[in-house]
Amino acid sequence: MSRLLKKHARLVKLVFQVMDETATAAQEQELADLIRKDPEAQTVYLELIDIHSNLVLSASLIPATSSDALSQTSEIRKRRKASAKKRVNKKILLLATTCLILTCSMLSYIGYRVYSKSSETAQTEMIAQEKATLPQVEQRMLEDGNLELSFPTGVKVLIASESQFQVTGNNSLSLMQGMLFARVTTPAGKGFTVDTPRGSIVDLGTVFGIEVDETKSAAVQVFKGEVELVDSAGDKISLLEGENMFAEASANHWQPSENVSPRFLTAVQGLNETFFPGISYLRRTKVTFIYHADAGELQNGPVQSPSYIMFSATSVAERFREAVPNPNHWNGQAKHFVEVRFNESTSKWQLPFKNQSIDFTPVDSDVLIAQAAAHEKNEAGEWSRRVTLWEEESGTMHGIRFGDQMHELSIRPDWFSDKPDMGDFMMIKNIYYP
Amino acid sequence: MYTRNITRQNYPMSQTPDDKEVMPPRDHSPFMRYYSVAYPHVYRYVFSLIPRKSDADEVMQETSVVLWQKFEEFQPDRDFTRWACGISRLVVMEVLRKQRRFINGFDEQLIKELSIRREERYELLELRQEFLEECKEQLDQQDLNLLDLYYNSQESAQDAAEKKGCTRRNIYQRLGTIRKLLFQCIERKMSEGCEG
16 A cells, blocks of 8 residues: 555545435544644645546536446557547537536526525415415425425425425325425324325325435435335335334335435434434544433442443344343333443353343444443442443454444434433344344 | 425526527537536546436536536637536535435535646646557457446446356446456556656
């Protein structure tokens, strides 16, 4: 490896994460800090970014070629090389044509776009008035900004640009493309329905988000409560808090999703303060929080040694069914997260259960996501534990992976409480599901 | 039903409806001749200040409009690419000031630093770009296929992983390795050039 890459290994990793849009806010900040006022680091950054932007650019200038086309012989590659200069000229010609078309198109609709921006409020207010008498209004395209709709039932919907949508009733909406977030907190709002090209989402009292992409694939993420998904065949499936599902354009049924798009997550972060008021939200840079212990937890006495929060792909209740036969024991606890300890003397991982410790064997999909210190008592006599999330580090600890294995670990303690003291977790990118 | 606009993006230097009404028809061709040559340079410049594709694309779109609006002010004896890069930097700054939504930590000061550094290294980066094409030819077929999937076909890492039968983590790791290989290859060619 070149000296520069070695010397700036951390910088290189962060640049790649930013390029791939997998960097957390903290990692973006770290990258900025590393290159600020460091000429050599800036040079490495610029050279890496330039490679990436050239690759992006070459892709956007030449029509996409299939893998098969690229899987030709090296002889063809040599010919391509020989004609590289010609290709560049062709690219520029193509670009010029594209730009001309784009520019003309842009200029032709700028007037309309600006007009519709300045009068968007009036237009949407008009929708509201029309709604009183009309059963259905025409489709709308939101090109810039966000639009909040308040339905008569108390449901609030925030639509992000660029979205194509249609209000279809007093408590329903169609989303043809784009992204929206709905908050249903009133009894009248229960049953709020969003129709997508892949089926309907019926709210059962919740906060949820929907994204429909250009291909008409749809994804749903439930932040709180429960929704019911209805596919185009009429089959229903429930989706609970913290879960997400998607339906591909080619498929007619919903299936569990491994991930939600970075665009969706970015929108969630951006909208947090405006659309989810009162919801506690720990920013990515804040990876340590205090977990206040309640009386129930302390009935077996304070924890004296550090432990870990482990993600288990199999639900905890199912996985430890033999050791903990009573499923009610897990009531009110996170389904896929459990506190574990490592016993140094026996070299075994253990599950604390009442006053005992149950040995267990880790499996490949286990990930330790946080370390919890021993209980501490403050001056007021309150017990608490300091929990630190591993977002920046990764490795293996006694056979279990820990930290940010995919550079995408994104966990928020206590997302929906007034203050971060409940100790629950939500992994919004369910990347560790098998 | 009550509706409310809660946020609205204000694009920099946008036209007003009145602007459109008075805008006379103009011949695009001189502008396009300059812009088609400058576009890749301006794009790479913008990308270095805002290393996220969606944001860079948006700034480029806005830059295109502003360049067209300001083209009458352009003096033909000047370097159009540098003029366009200067305009694009103003667009970046204006969007940054109004929206504050680019990469975390990439504030006005850092963007200025990067802009100056990039200008200093402009010629070298152009040379490196030429070497990049040669270095791509040295990649093996599997790596070329992955670049094609990720960049040309614009598949997500998840889609690429499914097609390749591996994990997304593998895809990101391999992309990182390929970029490092390209970087090293370019470095090698640059040093060979110096020695030669």
